[in-house]
Amino acid sequence: MSIIVKRATRRFGDFTALEDVSVEIPSGSLTALLGPSGSGKSTLLRVIAGLERPDAGTVEIDGRDATTLPTQRRGVGFVFQHYAAFKHMTVRENVAFGLKVRRRPKAEIRRRVDELLELVQLPGLAGRYPSQLSGGQRQRMALARALAVEPSVLLLDEPFGALDARVRKELRAWLRRLHDDVHVTTVFVTHDQEEAMEVADRIVVMNHGRVEQVGGPRDLYEHPSNAFVMGFVGPVTRLGDSFIRPHDVELRLEPNGTTSEAMIERLVHLGFEVRVDLVLHDGQRLLAQVSREEAEQLELHQGQIIFARPSRVRVFSN
Amino acid sequence: MYLSLIVVLPLTAVVWRSSRDGWGAFWRAATAPQALAALRLTFAVALVVVAVNVVVGTVIAWVLVRDEFPGKRVVNALIDLPFALPTIVAGITLLALYGGSSPVGVNVAYTRAGVCLALAFVTLPFVVRSVQPVLMTIEPDMEEAARCLGAGPFTSFRRILLPTIAPALLAGAALAFARAVGEFGSVVILSGNIPYRTEVASVHVFSLVENDDVGSAAAVSVVLLAISVLVLALLNVIQRRRTRHAE
Amino acid sequence: MRNRGSGRYLLRTVALGYLAAVLLVPVGAVVWRAFGDGVGAVWQAVTAPDAVHAFWLSLLIAAIAVPLNTLFGVACAVVLVRHRFPGKRFLDAVIDLPFAISPVVIGLALILVYGQAGWLGSWLAERGIQVIFSLPGMVLATVFVSLPYVVREVVPVLREVGVEQEEAAWTLGAGSLKSFLLVTLPSIRWGVAYGVVLTTARALGEFGAVTIVSGRLAGQTETLTLYVENRFEAFDLTGAYAASLTLAALALLVLLAMTRLPSHRGTASGFPGPLRRKEGH
Numbered sequence A: 001m002s003i004i005v006k007r008a009t010r011r012f013g014d015f016t017a018l019e020d021v022s023v024e025i026p027s028g029s030l031t032a033l034l035g036p037s038g039s040g041k042s043t044l045l046r047v048i049a050g051l052e053r054p055d056a057g058t059v060e061i062d063g064r065d066a067t068t069l070p071t072q073r074r075g076v077g078f079v080f081q082h083y084a085a086f087k088h089m090t091v092r093e094n095v096a097f098g099l100k101v102r103r104r105p106k107a108e109i110r111r112r113v114d115e116l117l118e119l120v121q122l123p124g125l126a127g128r129y130p131s132q133l134s135g136g137q138r139q140r141m142a143l144a145r146a147l148a149v150e151p152s153v154l155l156l157d158e159p160f161g162a163l164d165a166r167v168r169k170e171l172r173a174w175l176r177r178l179h180d181d182v183h184v185t186t187v188f189v190t191h192d193q194e195e196a197m198e199v200a201d202r203i204v205v206m207n208h209g210r211v212e213q214v215g216g217p218r219d220l221y222e223h224p225s226n227a228f229v230m231g232f233v234g235p236v237t238r239l240g241d242s243f244i245r246p247h248d249v250e251l252r253l254e255p256n257g258t259t260s261e262a263m264i265e266r267l268v269h270l271g272f273e274v275r276v277d278l279v280l281h282d283g284q285r286l287l288a289q290v291s292r293e294e295a296e297q298l299e300l301h302q303g304q305i306i307f308a309r310p311s312r313v314r315v316f317s318n
Numbered sequence B: 001m002y003l004s005l006i007v008v009l010p011l012t013a014v015v016w017r018s019s020r021d022g023w024g025a026f027w028r029a030a031t032a033p034q035a036l037a038a039l040r041l042t043f044a045v046a047l048v049v050v051a052v053n054v055v056v057g058t059v060i061a062w063v064l065v066r067d068e069f070p071g072k073r074v075v076n077a078l079i080d081l082p083f084a085l086p087t088i089v090a091g092i093t094l095l096a097l098y099g100g101s102s103p104v105g106v107n108v109a110y111t112r113a114g115v116c117l118a119l120a121f122v123t124l125p126f127v128v129r130s131v132q133p134v135l136m137t138i139e140p141d142m143e144e145a146a147r148c149l150g151a152g153p154f155t156s157f158r159r160i161l162l163p164t165i166a167p168a169l170l171a172g173a174a175l176a177f178a179r180a181v182g183e184f185g186s187v188v189i190l191s192g193n194i195p196y197r198t199e200v201a202s203v204h205v206f207s208l209v210e211n212d213d214v215g216s217a218a219a220v221s222v223v224l225l226a227i228s229v230l231v232l233a234l235l236n237v238i239q240r241r242r243t244r245h246a247e
Numbered sequence C: 001m002r003n004r005g006s007g008r009y010l011l012r013t014v015a016l017g018y019l020a021a022v023l024l025v026p027v028g029a030v031v032w033r034a035f036g037d038g039v040g041a042v043w044q045a046v047t048a049p050d051a052v053h054a055f056w057l058s059l060l061i062a063a064i065a066v067p068l069n070t071l072f073g074v075a076c077a078v079v080l081v082r083h084r085f086p087g088k089r090f091l092d093a094v095i096d097l098p099f100a101i102s103p104v105v106i107g108l109a110l111i112l113v114y115g116q117a118g119w120l121g122s123w124l125a126e127r128g129i130q131v132i133f134s135l136p137g138m139v140l141a142t143v144f145v146s147l148p149y150v151v152r153e154v155v156p157v158l159r160e161v162g163v164e165q166e167e168a169a170w171t172l173g174a175g176s177l178k179s180f181l182l183v184t185l186p187s188i189r190w191g192v193a194y195g196v197v198l199t200t201a202r203a204l205g206e207f208g209a210v211t212i213v214s215g216r217l218a219g220q221t222e223t224l225t226l227y228v229e230n231r232f233e234a235f236d237l238t239g240a241y242a243a244s245l246t247l248a249a250l251a252l253l254v255l256l257a258m259t260r261l262p263s264h265r266g267t268a269s270g271f272p273g274p275l276r277r278k279e280g281h
Helices: A041-049 A091-101 A106-119 A135-148 A165-182 A193-199 A217-222 A227-233 A292-298 B004-020 B022-031 B033-066 B072-078 B087-098 B112-137 B140-148 B153-182 B185-191 B201-210 B214-246 C002-037 C039-047 C049-082 C088-100 C103-114 C121-126 C135-145 C148-161 C164-171 C176-205 C208-214 C224-233 C237-260 C274-279
Strands: A003-012 A015-025 A030-034 A056-061 A076-079 A153-157 A185-190 A202-207 A210-215 A237-239 A242-244 A249-252 A260-270 A273-280 A285-291 A305-310
Touching (some): A015 A041, A015 A202, A041 A076, A041 A185, A091 A106, A165 A185, A193 A217, A217 A227, A227 A242, A237 A285, B033 B201, B087 B112, B087 C224, B112 B185, B112 C002, B140 B153, B153 C088, B201 C103, B201 C208, C002 C237, C039 C049, C088 C148, C148 C176
Parallel strands (some): A076 A153, A153 A185
Antiparallel strands (some): A003 A056, A237 A242, A260 A305
């Protein structure tokens, strides 16, 4: 069930959330809408869901024009950042809600709910209330609830944003596995590039209501189309017009004509890697990243004078 | 939406009717000595009562929030009594105790004090209930910090607590004022409604209506409303200013 | 807080003393007075036909006014919280009007519009519908004065609940009305309940507006509150006290309900108030 958004625009008073946004989401894919706060990613998601009406543009779901179709009839499953659990209903009743609305027979509902709770690994908690669940459990319940009605599209709005780091990592991996099993076209919104890179097949990078670039994680990292994308998707130093990735900086103990002199201001040992904060002759700062071994080999220490050369530089035409 | 018609329409009717007989009639009715006396009395008493309420209401709210004593919950619930009790019953109640055949020997029936008493009863909950939630959410740290800096309890109250509860206090006062000015049922019983002495504006309007002098009734009503609105608007402005400061 | 011992006692005394003098003792006095002539007399007074009629009339009016105001209140709250439209401030202010206006003025206003010579009154009279001096007028007056309570109680609760749960229901296929009924309404039910209790209290206790609008025909258009005054004017103090007792009992029931309901405001009762609300607008 593919989604095609054409030239969507949405304004809230003076603020433009979406400006002429066109995006294609292939059927069965797991796509991330990535961007900083205010970039329009949530708005885009909600436009796809029908929770927002675009001021201009169209939305096509599975080949049919859904622009004026109300949310109820779009067949989208939606998972909210703060779960939107029906607090006065039990877990079972929550998950069964969509099926009840569709007047499915009781036996079928029961079976399906059990199936889903199994799928999201919440089997024994059917009789509990959302307030008795942890954040991670609530979100899994929300997922089960959304999947219950077999949506053609699954939309998640910063689904793990309200959870703590460890749970977030777990659920990320879990979502990926789920998608591999269930194969529903899935779109999720996040501001965390690590999350997007780890989970998604395709990433749509957005900024200020526009689409900056669309591509796979590797694509975006290796071939960013502009400075924003490059900076958003990974660490980068800017020297003049050049943009340099830390791991593309070579460090030598002796100059060799192409290197620049730099002083190590700070060394940060991040487990496997060592981040080297360098200060150049003219006062500019350069971020470098080397492996543990290399750092040991070069006997890197704070205050050391070293010679650096970027092995790969990117320049963007504006 | 729909029911707004129920409210808006009749009220505009009052304003209309009051001016229907022309400005002259309006002015005459509004400035008729009895009307003026009633209006003066109403606002004077209302102000007194509100002032009392502001002080005592705050004290009561304080005691309910910060103090502990047996039966506190009951007392807390009872604060709402004047609200739940019909006004006329309130009048009878107060009359029974502080009226002619009073067991306590206090007789305020047919006096202005009686009017005050009735209004005090009826407006009791407003300030208390406005201030209570604010007091509850104030954490003691502010006051403790003040103490560390050398402030005595009264100074602490004046400089720290008072500004914080001021908006709520004013809101409660406004409500109490509005209620006091419009109160009818309890006053009718307790005050004896002696024209020029203990007749409040609402009672005066009532007697005008009973005498079929609808035009005058409308006129006096409009004056009553106008002044109330002015005072409320004033309080609102002050409250807004204070809220801005409090942020 | 430790060294406030004497100050604290002083405050407590002032507070409790004031409350006792103004609230508690008078109520006790009524009870005492009512039974002054013995329980039998009270019973007779309470079961007098006019009294009984007045009692049922009061309940009837409340039974009509409260549901009406509840429906309106919830709808209004939804509109106020979730929609933006020109004139919203105006609607806001209008809802608070019944708080600020004397019931007598309300009665006057209603007569002007719905009375025989009134704006709508003459039109209605032609169709044989009498509003003033009969039930519809009294219901109207009661509706007017108890209008704001449900709205004011529901608005903050609705605001807190937000719209997300309803949106979730939409994505699951439920229509707007269904979503509202199944999802939002249950989450605001305590606000609604509290509002209903307040409305009922106000409706039962209304005196000023109803007295003007009803004509006070004993046995016909007299509510219990009007009956109390009637007995008072007739120097039938026992009758007045007895009826008062009934009303006071109802009031206590209301108080009980108010304390039982889990109010989201803790011990504060629902005095939404026009000015205070504007703070959080």
